[in-house]
Amino acid sequence: MSDxxxxxxxxxxxPTAAPAAASGKTVPARHSALxxxxxxxxxLCFFALLxxxxxLVISHPRFYWGETGNDLTPVLFKLPIPASRHLxxxxxxxVLPDQNGWSRYLHFQAAWVVIFTxxxxxxxxxxxxxxxxxxxxxxxxxxxxxxxxxxxxxxxFQRPSEAQAWSYNxxxxxxxxxxxxxxxxxxxxxxxxxxxxxxSAVPAAVNVLGGQQSARTLHFFVSLALVxxxxxxxxxxxxxxxxxxxxxMITGRVAATRAGTTMERI
Amino acid sequence: MSKLSRRKLITTGLAAAGGVAGxxxxxxxxxxxxxxxxxxxxxxxLGETLTYASQRLLTRHSLAREFPSSMxxxxxFANEIEPPTDEFKRLQAGGFADWRLTVTGMVARPxxxxxxxxxxxxxxxxxxxxQCEEGWSYIAQWVGVPLSQVLDVVGVLPQARYVxxxxxxxxxxxxxxxxxxxxxxxxxxxxxxxxxxxxxxxxPLRLRxxxxxGYKNVKFITHxxxxxxxxxxxxxxxxxxPEFGYAWYAGI
Numbered sequence: 001m002s003d004x005x006x007x008x009x010x011x012x013x014x015p016t017a018a019p020a021a022a023s024g025k026t027v028p029a030r031h032s033a034l035x036x037x038x039x040x041x042x043x044l045c046f047f048a049l050l051x052x053x054x055x056l057v058i059s060h061p062r063f064y065w066g067e068t069g070n071d072l073t074p075v076l077f078k079l080p081i082p083a084s085r086h087l088x089x090x091x092x093x094x095v096l097p098d099q100n101g102w103s104r105y106l107h108f109q110a111a112w113v114v115i116f117t118x119x120x121x122x123x124x125x126x127x128x129x130x131x132x133x134x135x136x137x138x139x140x141x142x143x144x145x146x147x148x149x150x151x152x153x154x155x156x157f158q159r160p161s162e163a164q165a166w167s168y169n170x171x172x173x174x175x176x177x178x179x180x181x182x183x184x185x186x187x188x189x190x191x192x193x194x195x196x197x198x199x200s201a202v203p204a205a206v207n208v209l210g211g212q213q214s215a216r217t218l219h220f221f222v223s224l225a226l227v228x229x230x231x232x233x234x235x236x237x238x239x240x241x242x243x244x245x246x247x248x249m250i251t252g253r254v255a256a257t258r259a260g261t262t263m264e265r266i
Numbered sequence: 267m268s269k270l271s272r273r274k275l276i277t278t279g280l281a282a283a284g285g286v287a288g289x290x291x292x293x294x295x296x297x298x299x300x301x302x303x304x305x306x307x308x309x310x311x312l313g314e315t316l317t318y319a320s321q322r323l324l325t326r327h328s329l330a331r332e333f334p335s336s337m338x339x340x341x342x343f344a345n346e347i348e349p350p351t352d353e354f355k356r357l358q359a360g361g362f363a364d365w366r367l368t369v370t371g372m373v374a375r376p377x378x379x380x381x382x383x384x385x386x387x388x389x390x391x392x393x394x395x396x397q398c399e400e401g402w403s404y405i406a407q408w409v410g411v412p413l414s415q416v417l418d419v420v421g422v423l424p425q426a427r428y429v430x431x432x433x434x435x436x437x438x439x440x441x442x443x444x445x446x447x448x449x450x451x452x453x454x455x456x457x458x459x460x461x462x463x464x465x466x467x468x469x470p471l472r473l474r475x476x477x478x479x480g481y482k483n484v485k486f487i488t489h490x491x492x493x494x495x496x497x498x499x500x501x502x503x504x505x506x507x508p509e510f511g512y513a514w515y516a517g518i
Contacts, residue, residue, distance in 0.1 A: 060401035067333070068395065070343035070402035085400055087345055100399060101511025102310075108518060109313025196397055197321045197477045197517025201328040212395065212403060 030248040035130065038121040039249055045114035046230065048106050053223060055103035058096055059084045063220060067211035076217060111191065118184055134167055135177055141170040157239075172236075179229055183222055190219035300427065300443065303515045304496050304504045310513075318515045325517070326445050330476035333393045338459060339404035344466035345480075354434050354486065362470040367416075367454070371430075371491035374421030381470055384454060387411045392451055398480040399516065406467075408474050409457030414448045417492070425494045428504070431473050432489040440482050440505035441496055441514070442475060451476050454487065478516040481507045 031039070061079035062069070069075070071087060082092035084099065125131040140146065150171045168176065192198045193206040193215035209215045237245045248254050296302045301319035305311065357365050367379045389409055397403040413429070422444075429447040432439040446452055453474040456463050463469035468485025475482045482505075496504040508514045 056401070060398075062402075067337060068339050068403045068405050070339075070404055072341060072343050073339070101513075104399065105310035105313065105513055108317055108513075109310050112313050112316045194397075195518040196330060196395070196479060197325045197328075200330045200477050201325040203331050206331075212397065216401060 029252045030254045031252050032128065032130070033252065034121070034124050034128070036249055036252055038117050041117045042114055042121075045110040045117065046226070048110035049114070050223075050227065052103040052107040052110070055084075055099040056107065057220070058082075059098065059100050060088055061090065062088065063217045064213035065210065065217060066213055069213040111188070115188060118180075122180060135173050135180075137170045137173050141173075146170055147174075175229065175232075179226070183226055183229070187219065187222045187226060190215045190222055194219065300445075303513075304502075305508060305514045314513055314515065317518055321515075321517050322443075322445060325477065327449075328477075330392075330394050330451050333395070333405050335393060335407065337405050338393060338407055342404045342406050342459065342467065343402065344464070345398070351434060351436070357434075358465070365470050365488070367471060367488060367490065369416065369420045369490045369492070371493050372423040372426045373417075373492050374423065375419075377420050379416065381456060384411050384416070384471070385456060387415050389457070390450075390453060392453065392474075392476065394451065394474075394476040396474075396476070396480055396483060399512070407459050408453055408455045408476075409463075410453035410455035410474065412450055413452045413454055413473070413490075414450065416454060416490075417447065420492075422492055426492045427494045428492070428496055430491045430493060430496070430499055430504070431484055431487055432491075433484050434486040434488045438484060438486075438506055439500070440484050440507060441499070442478070442482065446475055446477065449475075449477070479518075481512065482516045 057079070058081065061081050061083055062071075062075045063077055063079075064073060065076045071089060078090075081090070082094060082096055083090045084096040086095045125135070137146075141150075147170055150169050153169075154171060189205065190209065192202075193209055194212060199206040199212075206212055206215050209218060244254070293302070296306075296315065296319055301315070301322055303314050303318040306315045306318075362381055365381050367384065368377070369379070370376045388411075390412055391407060391409050393405060393407045395403050395405050417429070426444060428441045428443055430439060430441040442452070451474070455468070455472045455474045456470060458464065458467055458469075463472060468483070468487075471487045472485045473483060473487050493499075496502060500506070501509050503509050504514045507516075
């Protein structure tokens with residue numbers, strides 16, 4: 001979608017947080033440096049975890065519930081894909097190459113980096129006001145009616161107002177909060193719950209999930225939810241204007257297209 | 267250069283120098299307290315070191331989860347056929363009467379143990395999970411002698427840091443640090459689910475390290491050696507799996 005449209009009457013005043021772009025080409029800092037840096041480190045880690053995670057699943061694309069599961073036990077479900085181990089009954093006549101060595105190394109290293117990055121981000125947004133101002137829904141939006149209106153707007157592919165170009169709408173806020181405070185901790189927890197050494201020290205981490213295989217299955221589904229978030233996130237960026245959003249997340253800056261009155265949608 | 271940018275440059279420089287010095291000190295401390303895994307170098311060294319160091323600090327003495335006998339998997343899943351070597355078949359034909367476990371290296375009294383000698387020590391039992399790095403798992407009752415008992419008999423020297431263990435299968439060997447070697451659940455296992463340890467599960471003798479995934483639980487153990495340095499074994503990576511590209515520490 002093009003970013004150029006300025007429809008008279010739809011532009012609203014810029015929020016006070018955004019300095020008016022009188023004649024300059026740009027107005028500063030749509031995203032703070034910390035948000036931008038942690039965003040891209042997380043992106044890098046996400047892809048490392050996703051690629052290595054897919055490789056690890058391929059070595060045993062069967063899922064179970066409870067403590068144990070193997071080729072002799074009934075599955076909860078299995079993925080209709082070939083495996084990288086010859087003993088797994090997949091119905092395919094061939095076996096993929098074993099990639100688990102580097103996949104495990106990469107998976108755990110990326111997990112460490114993304115945990116530190118996530119902690120840095122979460123702690124800093126609590127103190128910087130980003131959480132309170134930009135992520136927690138405004139008081140006026142804390143109602144089912146506001147949420148329903150926003151969902152309706154999304155379903156009708158309504159274009160965001162200018163004010164929203166400078167902040168997040170309520171659905172977006174709730175999604176980010178869900179990813180940061182629910183999915184992210186869950187994926188770390190279910191991952192740790194698969195580690196035999198970790199659960200020897202913290203057995204409750206796996207016991208409350210219903211067992212080690214349950215933890216593995218939950219880890220798969222939480223990862224799937226994160227991938228779903230990624231897909232929607234990227235689609236929304238394309239709909240909102242890919243280059244302007246990328247620019248905002250890379251340089252922090254937002255282009256101003258018309259002096260004083262409106263800005264390129266970001 | 268403006269004052270501000272100079273100040274920025276100086277603080278950034280100091281922070282960078284501090285960071286490098288901090289990393290150096292952390293590495294020295296990690297080395298001193300045995301928190302560096304053998305594969306701490308290379309592109310995945312950071313993640314491996316963080317994993318190994320944090321688990322050594324957190325889990326040094328913790329016990330692997332044990333389960334009630336009702337949770338023993340029936341039948342247990344065996345992922346390997348018996349080893350095809352003639353040497354193994356010869357020993358198997360003799361009921362493993364001539365099976366020997368030799369213990370060498372940094373020990374006061376190098377020794378060789380028959381299975382009868384190993385079973386003459388008080389036997390220990392654990393019902394624990396065997397978890398493969400691929401994702402599958404089963405629970406079994408394992409009967410054996412704690413490795414620490416055998417190490418006591420041979421008298422481990424104080425400078426020992428690792429136990430390297432070898433299978434009768436060629437090129438099948440791994441190693442663990444002393445924390446795992448002396449851990450009460452690390453067994454030289456000869457029994458399983460109320461019977462002798464089946465060949466399919468590594469009988470007559472398998473090393474059980476229940477806090478690490480399957481590939482550290484080597485089957486058909488014939489030889490142990492105690493060392494302070496893994497450099498002298500194979501490619502110096504501490505095991506056949508690390509030489510194949512897997513992490514040396516497999517507690518995760």
